[in-house]
Amino acid sequence: MNHTRPSGPVQVEVLVVGAGPAGLSAAAELRRLGAGPVLVADREPEPGGIPRHSWHTGYGLRDRHRLLTGPAYARALADAALAAGAEIRPGTTVTALAPAGSGIGHEVRGPLPPSIGGGGPQTPDRGGHTATMTSARGIETVHAAAVLLVTGCRERPRPARLVPGDRPTGVMTTAELQQRVYLGGERLAGRAVVVGAEHVSFSAAMTLAHSGARVVALVTEHERQQSYAAFRLGAALRWRIPVWAGCAIRRVVGRGQLAGVEVADVRTGSARFIPCQTVVFTGDWIPDHELARTAGLDMDPGTRGPAVDTMLQTSAAGVFAAGNLVHAAETADIAAVSGRHAARQIAAALDARARGRGPEPTRLPVRAEPPLRWISPNAIAARAGPPAPPLGRFVLRSWEFRRLARLQVIQDGRVLFRSRPVRLIPARPVHLGASWLSRADLAGGPVHVQLRG
Amino acid sequence: MTDAEVRPADVVIIGAGVVGTAIARTLAGYSLDCVLADAAADVGTGTSKANTAILHTGFDAKPGSLEARLLRRGSELLRSYAAAAGIPVERTGALLVAWTPEQSAALPAIADNARRNGYHAVRPVAAAELYAREPSLGPGAVAAxxxxxxxxxxxxxxxxxFATEAVSAGVRLLLGTSVTGVAPSGDGWHQLATTRGPLRCRWVVNAAGLGADVIDRMFGGGGGFTVRPRRGELIVFDKLARPLLSSILLPVPTARTKGVLVAPTVYGNVLLGPTxxxxxxxxxxxxTAAGLRSLLDAGQRIVPRLVEEEIxxxxxxxxxxxxxxxxxxxxDAGRRYACAGGIRSTGLSASLGIAEHVxxxxxxAGLALRPRVTGLSGVFGLSGPLGVSGHSGVFGTPPVMAYIGEAGVRPYQDAGRIAADPAYGQIVCHCERVTLGEIRDAMASPLPPADLGGLRRRTRAMNGRCQGFYxxxxxxxxxxxxxRADLPRAAVAVPT
Structure with missing residues (x-):
């Protein structure tokens, strides 16, 4: 069953899947570095990703060195990519990805996903990957020498958090809220409860306030909020929004329309009913990894995104991943920087391939140990003078709060690095410099990142 | 209500679940003026929409029971009806897995039970074959x-x-209409009191599901039953879990319950439940927290990797x-009333058999059945009573429904359809890959959705892993x- 158009595959040098901050930045950078045709496919009707509907300021600090609102930032990134000569195709969904020559010029259907490097007859000399895209133009096949996956991340919705109770309307995530309010012009009345107390939770509270709802509280299971003190203070002063720490939503109540939520104290179990018309589940990010998984890429159990090395290359040579697909969720400017980093590595890899240089580097895994939740990138490209990760640092997440934590990097029982004391806050990034990369034995065992003592 | 709605009817069917709609489309094959009434704003919103979505063979029914007979007949009818109507069905087969020697010892009796129900294809499977077929099955299974x-x-x-077919054949569908009582009748008519005014009819069919006992008491309570709702909680796992199993995985039933199963869904997800x-x-x-926890515990034993996937x-x-x-x-001939109550957990599979029987x-009981000679969906050659029971469910051409399964070709995969209408290439719901064209079609269908839930059930929009994030x-x-308003193409002709 081949639904492709008879016109034959679209040939590009790099296919970028996702036109958010990472994808648009990568496309612009690739063109700046002299790459051939770069096609950016995005399934939404407009490029820009999440910032499109995030109308507060604070975007662009680290990549564009000025402060913009989300939509302005999204436009600036798209304009830059177009100006650099990249083609952006919104309203275009990449439904399948496989190595070129694997016999997959169309989406493979059936219970098992196509596996990279396995299955059908290979045409090794051709290289690259083949993707299938659906849009109003039809079903097209794209052949690309390299592919960058930048599909971003989403907030876990209520069912995935196993919050029991009824299934009324009025239960949503921050992204749905912001699209309703900022893209759809909806007004929300009545009382609202925000689940979570990290950056995005305060953003949701602001959106609710703008839309006409009264935010009763931010509810977090953690012992305290996890955003900047300034956000917390601002919310408290301007909108009088309290943060209820150590509390969890026990039950959603309402037949048809939301009537309220049952909020319980995590330690004592004592619960009370909070009447409200809206409840917004914020944060708790998960990468949008469907394409990465159905393409058969190795996944990192910590980030739940594709495992990537310091070049941001995945387990499939020629397929790279960046942005919040590999670190859900960092701020948009960090995603953009990650995209640029991937672009440089892709350009270098294409250049190396053009010169007929040796085999692809092997990878040395880097693993975060509890209470560290994940580390990204989670492997080292094992070649002489291993490339540093984006911004010269690894980013980590912790499950727990710690005041004076010291990180250490260990390989085969040998300490490669010990950090100065750092503060661990769940949902907030912790950074680990990459100066120790030169001390790692590229032929040795996995590298472990852990807390000292 | 409009004049057309209050016009006296030959038959009023109370309840537009899978059983009521099946009865309506079966009666629609005859020259009768029928009304299908439901308290909800859409058809199939009660038990019909929240179940395990399995088309049973009836292998495990109690031999000799009415359920066993109607299940066998209904499931046969529904298989061919579904194929014609574009209702997604996948014949995955089931493996009934024994985890202990005691359960293993119970398997021959289950196989024997199936044969007594006239189902002979049941076959014992040894552990080695079981694991070869279901490599993700948890450790400890002994036989199946x-x-x-x-x-x-x-x-x-x-x-x-069913409802689309019935409505196309002239059945009047009254939604948001709850039957609250019946006035004593001596003139050959029932006068039903409803939340939307009175309704006169000759005959009443009770297919009210969870409310069937209440309706039955309005008509003398001859059924002598009380509905005792049994709640079943279920968890739907991400599509990325779908490769973990190929068949429906059933437990060995106990006296009280059929137990917790793991099953693929026609939408490409995996279902775990019910409690x-x-x-x-x-x-x-x-x-409930306890219900969901118990399901996850069971899932962990049956397919351990399942619980690592997103819910x-x-x-x-x-x-x-x-x-x-x-x-x-x-x-009840005297009361010109029929009751289809106590349809426990097999109503979907048995629906067409139940309808034929009713x-x-x-x-x-005296209802005159004259085959409809012409009809919007009727095919003359197939009309009329057939078979020993007097009536076949096959009297017309099923409507062709929008296909929302994973096994066939969806619009976003269909180059020809997109070329003819680019709206089928515009994906709106990314997780389920629902296109603008499908949403437009659902809104313009003979039975358009009354709310977002109705749109979800017609298209799968918003049913995916992001639950509306995007x-x-x-x-x-x-x-x-x-x-319509945002559509690239002008308003679509709506058949009226």
Whole structure:
């Protein structure tokens, strides 16, 4: 069953899947570095990703060195990519990805996903990957020498958090809220409860306030909020929004329309009913990894995104991943920087391939140990003078709060690095410099990142 | 109500679930003026929409019971009906897995039970073959039975197809119409009191599901049953879990319950459930922390890797169980009334068999059945009573429904359809890959959705892993504009 158009595959040098901050930045950078045709496919009707509907300021600090609102930032990134000569195709969904020559010029259907490097007859000399895209133009096949996956991340919705109770309307995530309010012009009345107390939770509270709802509280299971003190203070002063720490939503109540939520104290179990018309589940990010998984890429159990090395290359040579697909969720400017980093590595890899240089580097895994939740990138490209990760640092997440934590990097029982004391806050990034990369034995065992003592 | 709605009817069917709609489309094959009434704003919103979505063979029914007979007949009819109507069905087969020597010892009796129900394809499967077929199965399974014809089906398209067929054949569908009482009649007419005014009719069919006992008491209570709702909670796992199994994985049933199963869905997800808990509140569709926890524990044992995958959704359904172990179906000629109650957990599979049976009871009770000679969906050559029971479910051409399964070709995969209409290439709901064209079609269908839930059941929009993170706002806007305002193509002709 081949639904492709008879016109034959679209040939590009790099296919970028996702036109958010990472994808648009990568496309612009690739063109700046002299790459051939770069096609950016995005399934939404407009490029820009999440910032499109995030109308507060604070975007662009680290990549564009000025402060913009989300939509302005999204436009600036798209304009830059177009100006650099990249083609952006919104309203275009990449439904399948496989190595070129694997016999997959169309989406493979059936219970098992196509596996990279396995299955059908290979045409090794051709290289690259083949993707299938659906849009109003039809079903097209794209052949690309390299592919960058930048599909971003989403907030876990209520069912995935196993919050029991009824299934009324009025239960949503921050992204749905912001699209309703900022893209759809909806007004929300009545009382609202925000689940979570990290950056995005305060953003949701602001959106609710703008839309006409009264935010009763931010509810977090953690012992305290996890955003900047300034956000917390601002919310408290301007909108009088309290943060209820150590509390969890026990039950959603309402037949048809939301009537309220049952909020319980995590330690004592004592619960009370909070009447409200809206409840917004914020944060708790998960990468949008469907394409990465159905393409058969190795996944990192910590980030739940594709495992990537310091070049941001995945387990499939020629397929790279960046942005919040590999670190859900960092701020948009960090995603953009990650995209640029991937672009440089892709350009270098294409250049190396053009010169007929040796085999692809092997990878040395880097693993975060509890209470560290994940580390990204989670492997080292094992070649002489291993490339540093984006911004010269690894980013980590912790499950727990710690005041004076010291990180250490260990390989085969040998300490490669010990950090100065750092503060661990769940949902907030912790950074680990990459100066120790030169001390790692590229032929040795996995590298472990852990807390000292 | 409009004049057309209050016009006296030959038959009023109370309840537009899968059983009521099946009865309506079966009666629509005859020259009768029928009304199908439901308290809800859409068809199939009760037990019909929240179940395990399995098309049973009836291998495990009690031999000799009415349920066993109608299940066997109904499931046969539904298989061919579904194929014609475009209702998603996948014949995955089931493996009934024994985890202990005691359970293993019970397998031959289950196989024997199946044969007594006239189902002979059940086959014992040794542990080695079981694990070869289901490599993700948890450790400790000792043996299994294969039931190759157990299938999965779309529980939403099924009543919609029945209702669409019925409405196309002239059945008047009264939604948002709750029957509150019946006035004493001596003139050959029933006068039903409803929340939307009185309704006069010659005959009444009770297919009210969870409310069937209440309606039955209005007509003398001849059924002598009380609905005792049994809640079943279920968890839907992400599509990325789908490769973990190929068949429906059934447990060895106990005296009380059929137990927790793991099954693929026709939408490409994996279903885990149900729990079984008697509840007093007929509207209590809430999930519970204890219920979900017990399901995850069971899932962890059956397919350990399943619980590592993301959960897409969880829901609860209420089975319309009664104090009796069998269906409660009878007709009362004196009262010109038939009752299809106590349809516990097999109503979807048995629906067309139940409908055929109810219609034959109505005829025996004196309802004159004259085949409809012409009709919007009727095919003359197939009309009319057939077969020994007097009536076949096959009287017309099923409507062709929008296909929302994963096994066939969806619009976004169909280059020809997109070329003819680019709206089928514009994906709005990314997780489920629902296109603008499909949403537009649903809004313009003979039975358009009354709310977003109805749109979800017709298209799968917003049913995916993100639960609306990406598309809920856009889908809501499309719904509010009847799927028309933002469309690239002009208004679609609506068949009236």
């Amino acid at each position: 039975l294969e039931i190759p014809d157990e299938s999965i089906i779309c529980p939403w398209t099924t009543p919609l197809a 079984a808990e008697n509840v007093s509140d007929r509207g209590d569709l809430g999930t 897409t959704s969880s829901y609860a359904g209420l089975r319309a169980a009664t104090e009796h172990p069998d269906y409660q179906i009878y007709a 219609v034959s009871l109505l005829e025996s 598309c809920a706002a856009a889908v809501s806007r499309l719904f509010a504009s009847s799927g």
